[in-house]
Amino acid sequence: MLLVFRRAAGLTQEELAEAAGMAARSIRDLERGRRARPQRRTAQLLVSALGLGDADAAALLAAGRPGRQTIPPADDGTAPSGLLGRQDQLVVLERAAGEARAGRGGVVLVRAGAGMGKTALLDAWASLQQPREMLVMSASGAELEQGFAFAVLRQLVEPLLARAGDEGRARLLSGPAQLASHALRVEGTGELSPEASLGLLHSLYWLMVHVADEGPVALVVDDVHWADVPSVRWLEYLARRLRGLPLLLVLAGRPDNGAGAEPMLERIAGQPYCRLVGLPGLDIDSVTHLVRASLGPAEPRFVAACASATESNPLLLHELLRTLAGNQVRATDDRAHLVAEFRGRILAGTVVKRLADEPEPVLRLARALVVLGDEATWKVAAELAGLGESTARELGGRLRQIGVLAPDEPVRFGHALVRTAVAEAVLGPVELAAGHARAAELLRSDGAADDLVAAHLLLAEPGGESWWVDALREAARATRGRGAPEVTSAYLRRALREPVSVEERGPLLLELGKDEIQIDVGAARHHLTQASMALADPYALAEAASLLASALFLSHEHERAVDILARAVDDLGQTDDGIGLAREVSWFLQAQMLLIGYDQLSTLPAARRHARQLWDHKLAGDTPGECMVLAALSASATTGEASAQVTNDLLDRALRGGLVAADTSHMLVTLAGLAFVATDRLDDAVARFDRIGDMGGRWGSFLMVSSALTWQLLVQARRGRQLPLTADFGHPATTADQGLEPRVRLAMTTQVGESLIERCDLTSATAVLTADADFDRVGWTWQGPALLARSRLHAARGNPAAALAILHEYGAEENRAQVMNLAGVPWRSRAALLHLTLGQRTDALELATEELELAHRWGTERAIGVASRCLGVIHGGRRGQALLREAVALLKRSPARLELARAHYGLGTALMRGGEADEARQALTQALHLADTCGSVLLAGQVRAALAAAGVRPKPAPPAAPSLSPTEHRLVELLRAGHSDRQIAQALLLTPHDVTGLIEQAGRKLGVSSRAELASPA
Secondary structure, three states: OHHHHHHHHOOOHHHHHHHHOOOHHHHHHHHOOOOOOOOHHHHHHHHHHHOOOHHHHHHHHHHOOOOOOOOOOOOOOOOOOOOOOOHHHHHHHHHHHHHHHOOEOEEEEEEOOOOOOHHHHHHHHHHHOOOOOOEEEEEEOOHHHOOOOOHHHHHHHHHHHHHHHHHHHHHHOOHHHOOHHHHOOOOOOOOOOHHHHOOHHHHHHHHHHHHHOOOOEEEEEEOHHHOOHHHHHHHHHHHOOOEOOOEEEEEEEOOOOOOOOHHHHHHHHOOOOEEEEEOOOOOHHHHHHHHHHHHOOOOHHHHHHHHHHHOOOHHHHHHHHHHHHHOOOOOOHHHHHHHHOOOOOHHHHOHHHHHHOOOHHHHHHHHHHHHHOOOOOHHHHHHHHOOOHHHHHHHHHHHHHOOOEOOOOOOOEOOHHHHHHHHHHHOOHHHHHHHHHHHHHHHHHOOOOHHHHHHHHHOOOOOOOOHHHHHHHHHHHHHHOOOOHHHHHHHHHHHHOOOOOHHHHHHHHHHHHHHHOOOOHHHHHHHHHHHHHHOOOHHHHHHHHHHHHHHHHHOOOHHHHHHHHHHHHHHHHOOOOOOOHHHHHHHHHHHHHHHHHOOOHHHHHHHHHHHHHHHHHOOOOOOHHHHHHHHHHHHHHHHHHOOHHHHHHHHHHHHHOOHHHHOOOOHHHHHHHHHHHHOOOHHHHHHHHHHHHHHHHHHOOHHHHHHHHHHHHHHHHHHOOOOOEOOOOOOHHHOOOOOOOHHHHHHHHHHHHHHHHHOOOHHHHHHHOOOOOOHHHOOHHHHHHHHHHHHHHHHHOOOHHHHHHHHHHHHHHHHHHOOOOOOOOOHHHHHHHHHHHOOOHHHHHHHHHHHHHHHHHHOOHHHHHHHHHHHHHHHOHHHHHHHHHHHHHHHHOOOOHHHHHHHHHHHHHHHHHOOOHHHHHHHHHHHHHHHHHHOOHHHHHHHHHHHHHOOOOOOOOOOOOOOEOHHHHHHHHHHHOOOOHHHHHHHHOOOHHHHHHHHHHHHHHHOOOOHHHHHOOO
């Protein structure tokens, strides 16, 4: 069957093995009938790799060994009505299911100790559900599978994809759910990039939205305390976003298990729509019922002794009664002392005692099954126990008879507590570790999946055979593209504990550092440093340097990052490969060096020296690496080392040459957009930011979406629009799992603060512009605009001296570093006007004249116009009027509408002082129109006062617009652009329920009562 499917898919044995994460020899053995039926997990991997349709997938899965069967309720006894003493818990589950069916999804979290009947409760509830009313998908965590990537997720979702058919699967994995195919190993998906892997949880969320579109769904996960960490991370993400979906999440696990999943389970428990369910011990009536079912008529003291000895634990009670029945003990009060002897050692005195009386071959099989865990194959179990397969099957029947194994196939312990008790009785730690080592070898020979082999190697002691490292690296390779870096890192850390050669150690450390940078920057920094000392290949060294520099940048160690990149560039300069590869790689490293170096004043001198060398190359942008350098040089250009025209030329060459495709992180694309803001090519800036936002929506990256939204608002501000925004970003993500990135947060609060000042809300502006905890770490280019806003606030509150002190302190920093940020921080003109206010005209003239000279060097109409207006106000008289007229003419050609309004106001007041009343009124009227249009209450008030003084009754001020959060503002923009609610949710990384709530909230603020009204143009 497998041969037919493989040939139909057009795959070689090697290609199928690669896609399924298996060994090629395993494919050959399965096709030739040399192996028994594949394990269920292996069959699932083959179905995914072959991309089979419904019927074929079902046929291949049927050919595999069956999966885990439902455990009979431990506390069921013989009661025909089902569970005993769990009616209240079933009611909670059914109420949650009813809400989910009505579109109000939620979570039920069952926490109870081992043996208390969690599995029985879930199975009983699931059996009550009608498939037409709610589809129930079940999965279970397993102790041995905690090191797998998305094992629980795949148990839940793969059957959904299989039953959907080809067209249905394509729909489920469409749009923002596309990346989910990586976690599920869907055919045709390549390796997931680190940037995209950060949004995998969001993609998996949208997969479940698409699933729920078909009808109510319940996802039931038993033994969630043993679930793999990537799956629990997904469950936590999903749990926060269920409201508004017909989707119920039912989780059951032990409390305070101490496993890696516990912190996430605690966060799930804290969700507002999570119902917590406990399972108390059985009441005395239930115990009485079970005692009578097993032993016949029961007397009270005997029943009480059973309850006390087992602490009313259903599993322990079941085992106790089984033993008592086997010994023909009657349930009379005079026999109660026999029960008391079992207290505290129920399993040791029942299951383990029965096992101890068995012959050695049975014990060997029990040891093997403890090592292999549930769903072991008889073939591998027999080999591990040193038995024949038929003998192992026969002895397995004996293990079932004495209660070690559950009845029926697949091989499975009666309960996890039974496995633990047996393990403690028959295996020591050394023997257990050796068993895992041998199991790994046998499973590898049996063609098991790479992650199953690796799971046993993780539990084996170091010092094994040479193939162990290869197997662990292969498991890491197969897992790497699936968005589970913690799993990949665990495999590689374990591989490093083996005695590897120097040649192997360097690449291993590099792989580990690459994975760790996504989850633990400190560990990544450590291992990448070690890799740099162990590697010999120049390109591997260059990759290690780049990754290490990124880790250091994230740790705010800019100086070390720049130094490492500089040394890597020097090393590559000595590599002559004859094909230009070393030079191309070097360009990437040098672009990264500029990006990091220009972020902090401490690294500016080194970055500037390197930038000057790069300017001399006069790169055309013919290769991706050259494009990266050209974009990075815009950081140099915008800090005073080139004009706006030169900056635009750099960016045009970079974009024509393919910058967008080369810059997978989009950091340089962001830099290009901000540089276009500085050069006033605002439409080009918007195009860059829109792309970043689109990619963020596709990748599920809140950083990219929030950054794009912030920069889009920056463009609005550069056009002069003073949007009525609140300081609260207004996105659920900022109050749940993540906040705004510090640079983005500072840029956003600066814009909001400036707008509040323009709208004369100084109290709110003061609250927004208070010191940021991360202010000193974000870099000087981000600090400058914030300092300007704080200075304006002091001035608006009547403290020009404090305002001036802030500006001069910032200016001193610029002068010491020999840089300037004229386009973003025109501090000289602001300081000049403050000097004038304080009567210091000489100082004012000096600063204003200097800024005008710098503005001409930069070359944009905005910069020259702003500087000309400032100098005109200071000069006064005819010369001042001429400068102000020039400012108006220049700013008319720029997109800076509010600056134009300020220039008109300055000219109008100057003309009024000069006795040219008619022309003054015209200038002031134009200033008022622009100020009102831009939303500047501050400037409009000043203009109205000037017009009134000139004898003109100005038009009344428009009513104040209500304030929206930045997220609400963007949502309204998208609504008015014709986007559907679901498209908005996808673009802004919201849930459909979030969108509905935000539409209602924005509508209330804006005084409209319907979506249609909100979507209509203002």
